[in-house]
Amino acid sequence: MLLREVAYARPRTLEAAVRLLGEHEDARALAGGQSLTNAMKQRVGSPAVLVDLAELAELRRIDRAADGSLELGAMATYAQIVLSPEVSSTHPILAEVAHQIADVQVRNRGTIGGNVCWNDPTNHFPPLLAALEARMTITGPNGEREVGYDEFFVGVFMTAAGPGELLTKITVPAPGACGSAFASVPIGKDGTCIVNAAACVDGGAPRIAIGCVAGVPERATGMEQALAGGDLSPERVREAARGLGQALDPPSDVHASAEYRRHLAEVLAVRATLQAAGRAA
Ligand SMILES: Cc1cc2nc3c(=O)[nH]c(=O)nc-3n(C[C@H](O)[C@H](O)[C@H](O)COP(=O)(O)OP(=O)(O)OC[C@H]3O[C@@H](n4cnc5c(N)ncnc54)[C@H](O)[C@@H]3O)c2cc1C
Numbered sequence: 001m002l003l004r005e006v007a008y009a010r011p012r013t014l015e016a017a018v019r020l021l022g023e024h025e026d027a028r029a030l031a032g033g034q035s036l037t038n039a040m041k042q043r044v045g046s047p048a049v050l051v052d053l054a055e056l057a058e059l060r061r062i063d064r065a066a067d068g069s070l071e072l073g074a075m076a077t078y079a080q081i082v083l084s085p086e087v088s089s090t091h092p093i094l095a096e097v098a099h100q101i102a103d104v105q106v107r108n109r110g111t112i113g114g115n116v117c118w119n120d121p122t123n124h125f126p127p128l129l130a131a132l133e134a135r136m137t138i139t140g141p142n143g144e145r146e147v148g149y150d151e152f153f154v155g156v157f158m159t160a161a162g163p164g165e166l167l168t169k170i171t172v173p174a175p176g177a178c179g180s181a182f183a184s185v186p187i188g189k190d191g192t193c194i195v196n197a198a199a200c201v202d203g204g205a206p207r208i209a210i211g212c213v214a215g216v217p218e219r220a221t222g223m224e225q226a227l228a229g230g231d232l233s234p235e236r237v238r239e240a241a242r243g244l245g246q247a248l249d250p251p252s253d254v255h256a257s258a259e260y261r262r263h264l265a266e267v268l269a270v271r272a273t274l275q276a277a278g279r280a281a
Contacts, residue, residue, distance in 0.1 A: 015053055140166070182198045
């Protein structure tokens with residue numbers, strides 16, 4: 001289906017982009033267009049103005065901050081993340097997961113900022129960034145603010161970036177001796193995830209997040225607390241995961257029942273945690 005007619009702007013500065021978004025009531029940012037243009041073709045969304053962020057080179061940067069954290073510009077593409085030496089030197093899990101998304105075309109255009117701003121619960125990055133405890137920088141007419149991932153993800157297709165605001169940067173804390181892993185069961189080899197799980201192990205309690213089971217990534221806090229003592233043997237991790245699924249309220253759909261998603265949540269939380277522990281060791 002063809003797109004409806006839509007006004008299009010391609011600002012050259014961040015200030016101009018924010019101004020344009022504020023000036024038009026129904027303006028939307030256009031990043032890689034891999035979700036937004038599909039939604040427009042299907043008439044699920046019909047913004048009046050598209051503000052294309054393609055010229056904003058500052059949003060494509062991947063930098064190291066003075067405290068060792070990794071700063072990912074919102075317009076960094078999956079392909080850029082896969083190939084970035086900065087990413088692979090300290091946070092290779094980001095490249096590993098970016099490489100799992102769809103196909104080459106999607107990875108060449110899709111951006112990490114678009115991925116989290118769309119906040120489709122089946123997307124790969126929300127649970128991973130939850131386990132990594134990322135922080136998001138949002139820029140709007142009143143300047144810049146930073147929010148934690150837990151404040152950023154609000155609900156299905158909803159985030160803390162409001163009308164007239166842009167996500168500009170995602171900051172991932174320095175990993176220390178952290179091992180991280182991501183496990184998923186997709187629909188077909190490169191398909192949408194039915195359930196996914198991310199884990200990060202750094203000596204304290206592991207951080208474990210489950211995706212596709214709610215509107216926002218769910219931290220498996222009970223399992224995290226049960227493993228706070230540091231014993232990450234397979235038996236202990238499996239025991240800690242028991243009951244995790246029952247604490248969740250996932251949807252049933254054509255791909256999986258809620259009960260099967262609860263089961264997968266436990267299986268994938270165990271898989272990701274054991275792999276992360278192995279990588280941290
Ligand atoms: C065939 C196919 C398969 C896919 N499979 C997967 C998959 O398995 N896993 C997965 O995670 N994703 C998958 N995707 C989705 C893909 O990852 C998209 O790239 C992503 O959801 C959106 O990123 P984008 O850069 O394309 O953003 P766009 O589509 O351009 O924008 C998405 C939304 O975010 C908003 N937005 C974008 N950037 C900003 C910003 N900086 N500030 C504020 N708002 C912003 C836009 O206004 C829009 O509402 C798939 C897509 C396709 C086409």
